[in-house]
Amino acid sequence: xxxxxxxxxxxxxxxxxITLVVQNSTLVVVMHHSRVMVPKDQQFYASTAVFxxxxxxxxxxxxxxxxxxxxxxGSLNIYDLYQDLFSNDxxxxxxxxxxxxxxxxxxxxxxxxxxxxxxxxxxxxxxxxTALFSVILLKRSLSGMKWFSLVLLTLGVALVQxxxxxxxxxxxxxxxxxxxxxxxxxxxxxxxSGMAGVYFEKVLKGTHASIWTRNIQLxxxxxxxxxxxxxxxxxxxxxxxxxxxxxxxxxxxxAIVCQAIGGIIVALVVKYADNILxxxxxxxxxxLSFLASLWIFTDTSISTAFLAGSTLVLAATYIYSLPDSTPxxxxxxxKDEEASHRLYVLTQIEDQxxxxxxxxxxxxxxxxxxxxxTKVNQIDLHVEH
Numbered sequence: 001x002x003x004x005x006x007x008x009x010x011x012x013x014x015x016x017x018i019t020l021v022v023q024n025s026t027l028v029v030v031m032h033h034s035r036v037m038v039p040k041d042q043q044f045y046a047s048t049a050v051f052x053x054x055x056x057x058x059x060x061x062x063x064x065x066x067x068x069x070x071x072x073x074g075s076l077n078i079y080d081l082y083q084d085l086f087s088n089d090x091x092x093x094x095x096x097x098x099x100x101x102x103x104x105x106x107x108x109x110x111x112x113x114x115x116x117x118x119x120x121x122x123x124x125x126x127x128x129x130t131a132l133f134s135v136i137l138l139k140r141s142l143s144g145m146k147w148f149s150l151v152l153l154t155l156g157v158a159l160v161q162x163x164x165x166x167x168x169x170x171x172x173x174x175x176x177x178x179x180x181x182x183x184x185x186x187x188x189x190x191x192x193s194g195m196a197g198v199y200f201e202k203v204l205k206g207t208h209a210s211i212w213t214r215n216i217q218l219x220x221x222x223x224x225x226x227x228x229x230x231x232x233x234x235x236x237x238x239x240x241x242x243x244x245x246x247x248x249x250x251x252x253x254x255a256i257v258c259q260a261i262g263g264i265i266v267a268l269v270v271k272y273a274d275n276i277l278x279x280x281x282x283x284x285x286x287x288l289s290f291l292a293s294l295w296i297f298t299d300t301s302i303s304t305a306f307l308a309g310s311t312l313v314l315a316a317t318y319i320y321s322l323p324d325s326t327p328x329x330x331x332x333x334x335k336d337e338e339a340s341h342r343l344y345v346l347t348q349i350e351d352q353x354x355x356x357x358x359x360x361x362x363x364x365x366x367x368x369x370x371x372x373x374t375k376v377n378q379i380d381l382h383v384e385h
Contacts, residue, residue, distance in 0.1 A: 016268040017269060017281045019265050020265050020269050020282075021285045023262055023285075024281075024282065024285030024289070025286075025288035025292065026254070026258055026289075027258040027259060028116045028289045029289055029293060029296065030254045030258060031255045032112075032293070033251050033297075034251045034252045034255050035108065037251075044245075044252050045239060045247070046105055047226065048235070048239065049108065049252065049255065050105055050108070051226040051227055051230060053259040054101075054219045054260075055219075055223060056257065056261075057260045057261075057264070058216060058220060060261070060264060061215040061216045061264070064264075065081060065212040065213060085217060085220070089203070090217050092203045093200075093218055094221050095196075095199060096199055096200045097221035097224075097225050098221075099196035099199075100218065100222055101226045101229060102192055102229070103189045103196065106186075106189040106192070107123075107185075107189055110123075110189065112182070113178040113181055114179065115293060115297060116290075116293035117290040117293045118161075118306075120286050120293075121156070121160050121286060121309065122187075124153060124157070124286070124313050124317060125187065126190040127153060127317065129191050129193060129194025131146065131150055133195055133197070133198040134198055137199075137202065138201070145319060145322065146319075146320055149315075150316070150320070152312050152313075152316035152319070153312070155309075156309040156312030156314075158309070159306070159312065160309035160310060162305040162306075162309075215264070231244075269281070280318060282317050282321075286314060286317075
């Protein structure tokens with residue numbers, strides 16, 4: 001089993017989780033630092049950073065897809081790889097690619113106007129939007145525990161938005177408006193994240209393409225949407241005047257790299273760890289980004305409502321990650337569900353799994369000594385891109 005593999009004696013499960021914690025907590029801090037620690041007239045253009053992040057993601061995914069092909073076939077066949085990437089249904093990924101491009105640009109808008117801690121906590125609303133779109137568009141049903149966690153999440157995020165007594169008297173109209181715009185950007189980004197993730201699942205249902213193939217396709221189409229919608233349409237005049245890399249420094253490059261490897265790390269976590277540990281890692285990253293923002297930035301304030309709201313969000317994130325009890329099914333029956341099992345791997349659904357058969361379908365082997373397999377939970381869809 002894959003979880004027995006290790007790096008320097010540390011199981012891949014924990015390596016991937018530690019990497020996820022570092023990446024999640026670092027991303028928020030460096031993105032916020034890259035925007036607020038320099039004067040506005042010297043800030044880099046977020047559209048160029050989004051474009052470069054997709055370019056790096058494309059290169060990494062191409063490398064991984066090539067390695068897998070070499071491991072499976074003994075050599076790299078460019079024509080076969082091309083056929084996989086530009087299949088008849090590849091064009092369908094144009095829609096999620098465009099949505100993810102808008103989402104990534106909105107993240108930069110939000111971290112420019114909100115403190116890192118508020119952004120980190122509020123952005124967890126993507127769990128809520130993904131669940132709601134799954135219910136509305138895919139006709140899924142959520143367990144009572146998951147609905148309870150979503151209520152907790154909403155309440156926690158609402159508490160975080162309450163102003164402290166100090167802030168209510170010292171902030172002017174401009175700062176209040178900036179906060180309002182920042183919260184709006186986070187809200188729209190969360191809605192887009194949920195919509196794109198569910199649409200992505202709908203497109204991929206029944207497919208047999210690998211995670212890396214789909215990541216390549218998404219990044220490829222995202223390059224064009226980021227270039228046209230962002231670099232050319234949004235910042236074209238400024239980029240032409242001041243240059244593509246205007247305002248770049250080491251912090252900006254760190255933000256780009258963190259954003260580029262985010263989805264890839266999630267893929268590794270899905271492969272080597274389980275959803276409970278994933279939720280735990282997400283909670284830790286929120287705490288770390290909050291502590292780091294307190295240490296680095298002076299615009300971060302603490303109130304009783306903020307602490308209470310953050311606690312509820314952490315609890316909700318962990319509770320939502322807990323697996324539902326599911327019935328035992330026969331591995332040779334329920335043919336119509338096999339595509340959904342395969343989809344679990346493709347779309348990086350956050351759930352636990354133990355075995356993958358020769359067809360690529362994933363089953364969770366029971367620990368009670370029986371010969372059955374537990375049906376993989378299909379509710380916890382969330383695609384990181």
